[in-house]
Amino acid sequence: MMSAPELLSSALMAARRIVVFPSSVELGPVLAHLVTSRAEKAITSRGRFTLGLSGGSLVSMLGKELLALPELDCSKWVVGFCDERLVPFDDPESTYGLYKSKLFSKVNIPDSGILTIDSTLSVSECAEDYTHKLKEAFPDDDFPVFDLLLLGMGPDGHTCSLFPDHPLLEETKKIVAPISDSPKPPPQRVTMTFPVVNSARCVAFVSTGGSKAPILKEVLEGREGPAFPAARVVPTNGELFWLVDDPAAASLTIQVERPGSGAKL
Numbered sequence: 198m199m200s201a202p203e204l205l206s207s208a209l210m211a212a213r214r215i216v217v218f219p220s221s222v223e224l225g226p227v228l229a230h231l232v233t234s235r236a237e238k239a240i241t242s243r244g245r246f247t248l249g250l251s252g253g254s255l256v257s258m259l260g261k262e263l264l265a266l267p268e269l270d271c272s273k274w275v276v277g278f279c280d281e282r283l284v285p286f287d288d289p290e291s292t293y294g295l296y297k298s299k300l301f302s303k304v305n306i307p308d309s310g311i312l313t314i315d316s317t318l319s320v321s322e323c324a325e326d327y328t329h330k331l332k333e334a335f336p337d338d339d340f341p342v343f344d345l346l347l348l349g350m351g352p353d354g355h356t357c358s359l360f361p362d363h364p365l366l367e368e369t370k371k372i373v374a375p376i377s378d379s380p381k382p383p384p385q386r387v388t389m390t391f392p393v394v395n396s397a398r399c400v401a402f403v404s405t406g407g408s409k410a411p412i413l414k415e416v417l418e419g420r421e422g423p424a425f426p427a428a429r430v431v432p433t434n435g436e437l438f439w440l441v442d443d444p445a446a447a448s449l450t451i452q453v454e455r456p457g458s459g460a461k462l
């Protein structure tokens with residue numbers, strides 16, 4: 198018989214869907230469909246779609262795949278950033294700057310629907326200012342409940358700007374936290390905290406490439422010692438997807454889904 202913690206852990210695993218594609222070519226359109234299907238559902242239920250974005254390879258993938266859709270309507274989207282680097286928007290390291298050139302400038306998201314950081318502030322003021330913007334956008338929630346958060350994972354198991362062994366992993370009160378010692382440059386950033394990430398209605402990780410295989414195995418199949426930040430993403434009431442390609446999934450021994458072409462999540 199399973200113990201209570203084992204039962205809980207197996208229930209959590211059951212809610213998690215690991216979906217493996219041969220490559221980004223097949224993964225991309227499924228990701229785009231996940232975004233638009235959750236958008237449609239959210240707009241029908243609540244009149245708007247709230248989406249949290251991350252940097253890394255997601256920027257180009259989303260730019261390409263969303264712009265390939267024939268009738269993309271983003272007029273009711275509210276977009277925030279799961280984390281952001283404290284650099285000016287025209288700096289090549291700015292996540293907002295990259296999304297602006299690859300996506301925002303080409304779709305009809307209203308400027309008022311894009312929740313950006315103020316990069317002129319100090320890192321702690323920037324976190325407070327971004328907290329204020331999120332509270333205004335989600336006045337009814339203790340922690341903002343995004344319809345969909347798109348996350349990446351670094352080779353060290355970080356997600357958002359929540360890095361292994363960092364005190365921010367234990368944050369339970371703040372919505373947004375400053376970080377000034379990020380192990381990955383640039384060092385100054387702001388990040389959503391776990392209470393926000395785990396409040397989302399749906400969270401989808403996108404992780405591709407063979408360099409992710411060892412960490413993906415540890416994150417998804419467990420390891421001795423403290424869980425990696427990416428493994429601590431377990432939405433309380435929401436869906437959790439891991440969309441990965443074959444090279445990233447190469448070391449996995451747990452059960453995964455391998456959908457055929459035209460799959461919808």
Ligand SMILES: O=C(O)[C@H](O)[C@@H](O)[C@H](O)[C@H](O)COP(=O)(O)O
Pocket residue numbers: 251252253254255280282348349350351352355356357358381382403404405
């Ligand atoms: O702020 C950052 O330094 C990056 O955005 C980073 O957190 C990225 O999201 C992951 O490293 C995943 O990167 P890939 O999507 O390229 O795998």
